[in-house]
Amino acid sequence: MLVLGIESSCDETGVALYDSEQKLVAHQIYSQIELHALYGGVVPELASRDHIRKLPLLVDAALEEAGKEYSDIDGIAFTEGPGLIGALMVGALYAEGLSYALKKPLLGVNHMEAHLQAVHLEDEVPEYPFMTLLVSGGHSQLVLVKAFGEYEILGDTLDDAVGEAFDKTAKLMGLPYPGGAKLAKMAEEGDDKAYDFPRPMIHSGDLKFSFSGLKTKVAMTIKDSTEADYPNIAASFQRAVIDTLVVKTKRAVTEYHVKSIVIAGGVAANKLLRQELARVMEPMGVRVFYPRPLFCTDNGAMVAYVGHERLMRNQGSLNYDVKLKARWPLSTLSSKQESEQE
Ligand SMILES: Nc1ncnc2c1ncn2[C@@H]1O[C@H](COP(=O)(O)OP(=O)(O)OP(=O)(O)O)[C@@H](O)[C@H]1O
Ligand SMILES: [Mg+2]
Structure with missing residues (x-):
């Protein structure tokens, strides 16, 4: 067909x-x-x-x-x-x-x-059930995928989506729309320990996300900074977001005993997110899958x-x-x- x-x-x-x-x-x-x-x-x-x-x-x-x-x-x-x-x-x-x-x-x-499901366009695919961290311009969700078409949303964002938080922060630093990937590139030149930004809701015990508080904190920092500080701000912001995503994903994987995790949506193209999830999941015997950046x-x-x-x-x-x-x-x-x- x-x-x-x-x-x-x-x-x-x-x-x-x-x-x-x-x-x-x-x-x-x-x-x-x-x-x-x-x-x-x-x-x-x-x-x-x-x-x-x-x-x-x-x-x-x-x-x-x-x-x-x-x-x-x-x-x-x-x-x-x-x-x-x-x-x-x-x-x-x-x-x-x-x-x-x-x-x-x-x-x-x-x-x-x-x-x-974009991960199924790749040669190596996860077996059901698997956990998906769906992070895009409009969504931030942890989804338990029991089978094709059988999805349970375990956690959602209370406000901004991850991609949206990346884009809005990038805009404040004068990067052209959509700035998420450009901010990630700038972060490569910065020190991610330069600023101690909040890791929102990591102690909430649930699988929900919230990024508006972090975004406000970063916006205030940008206001009091010069362009020379931007790479450090970008790196520290990206680290705070990814630490949060990793903590929640680890919690979901542990609670639901899955052996595979899929990262999907535009933010899945983020290199640090892929690296960090793999680093934390592999010792737990959990494999990380994602589509190529284009998909x-x-x-x-x-x-x-x-x-x-x-x-x-x-x-x-x-x-x-x-x-x-x-x-x-x-x-x-x-x-x-x-x-x-x-
Ligand atoms: N390397 C990257 N790091 C962080 N964010 C990125 C990266 N690459 C792309 N993004 C973000 O991914 C988002 C685009 O993803 P996608 O096309 O899946 O979202 P969308 O279609 O706008 O939203 P939705 O699918 O929820 O309707 C943008 O917010 C963009 O900034
Ligand atoms: Mg989309």
Whole structure:
């Protein structure tokens, strides 16, 4: 089965083709970062308009990359949520149109399930059950993955997501949007012991996160500093965030006795996070898995993969009653049905 996957939930247009035998056969991505950098964040209307411009071109490019025709497509998967409604609508309407024209089943995919399953695009994959630390621009969660489609959210953020905290801190240091990766780069030049920033909620005994207090403390420090101090601030901030993530992840792994941990979402591209989790988990006999950096941030390959798994389970349809979802918690999914409509 050859599945076309379409991602358009935010500021990346992603298209990929996933085949049952050959796995990922095409992967195209267009990032709108430059378009939005001027405004310091994503402008939803501009995002939607740009998805309209790029999506058909990327589908053509993906088919050419794989040496396939439209008629070779057996099913179409698109991101149905969570995300910006206008941006999601572009992918959904395109996917509906193509499904109608080709008479091939359509399936809406949960973007967070796609991030969480992106690790299956790699050669080495974890066995179920595993723990996932899902850290992106909009989410910070610890998720127990019992089986494909069976997710239990064990802890969430009370305020900012990790990626958001990275981006906001980077902005205060004058780094262009989205600054998370640039801040991580700057941190390589700094001393992570220069500032003793708080490790939020590490003694709370639960699996919840909160980053607004840390962010405020760092913002106050930046105000009283010069640019020469920024690398040290960046390194100390990154260390505080990662120490917090590692403590909570260790607690989750211990409580739920899993043998594998997956890091997913854009912040999973952070090198120090990967190193530190591996350093702490390996002596516990727990292996750490993560997608390659390209598949940590938004992409069509993860949507094509989840789409393929669900379309193979006959969860697609030719019914065009799509209900896009700005919010769509992972815990409402199941391995059997596509979703429970909100
Ligand atoms: N090396 C890095 N270190 C820290 N943060 C990073 C790094 N690389 C990317 N990020 C952050 O990852 C986030 C982008 O990830 P992703 O594309 O998964 O998020 P999103 O799609 O905006 O949010 P969501 O998936 O929750 O809707 C941004 O906040 C970005 O700054
Ligand atoms: Mg994302």
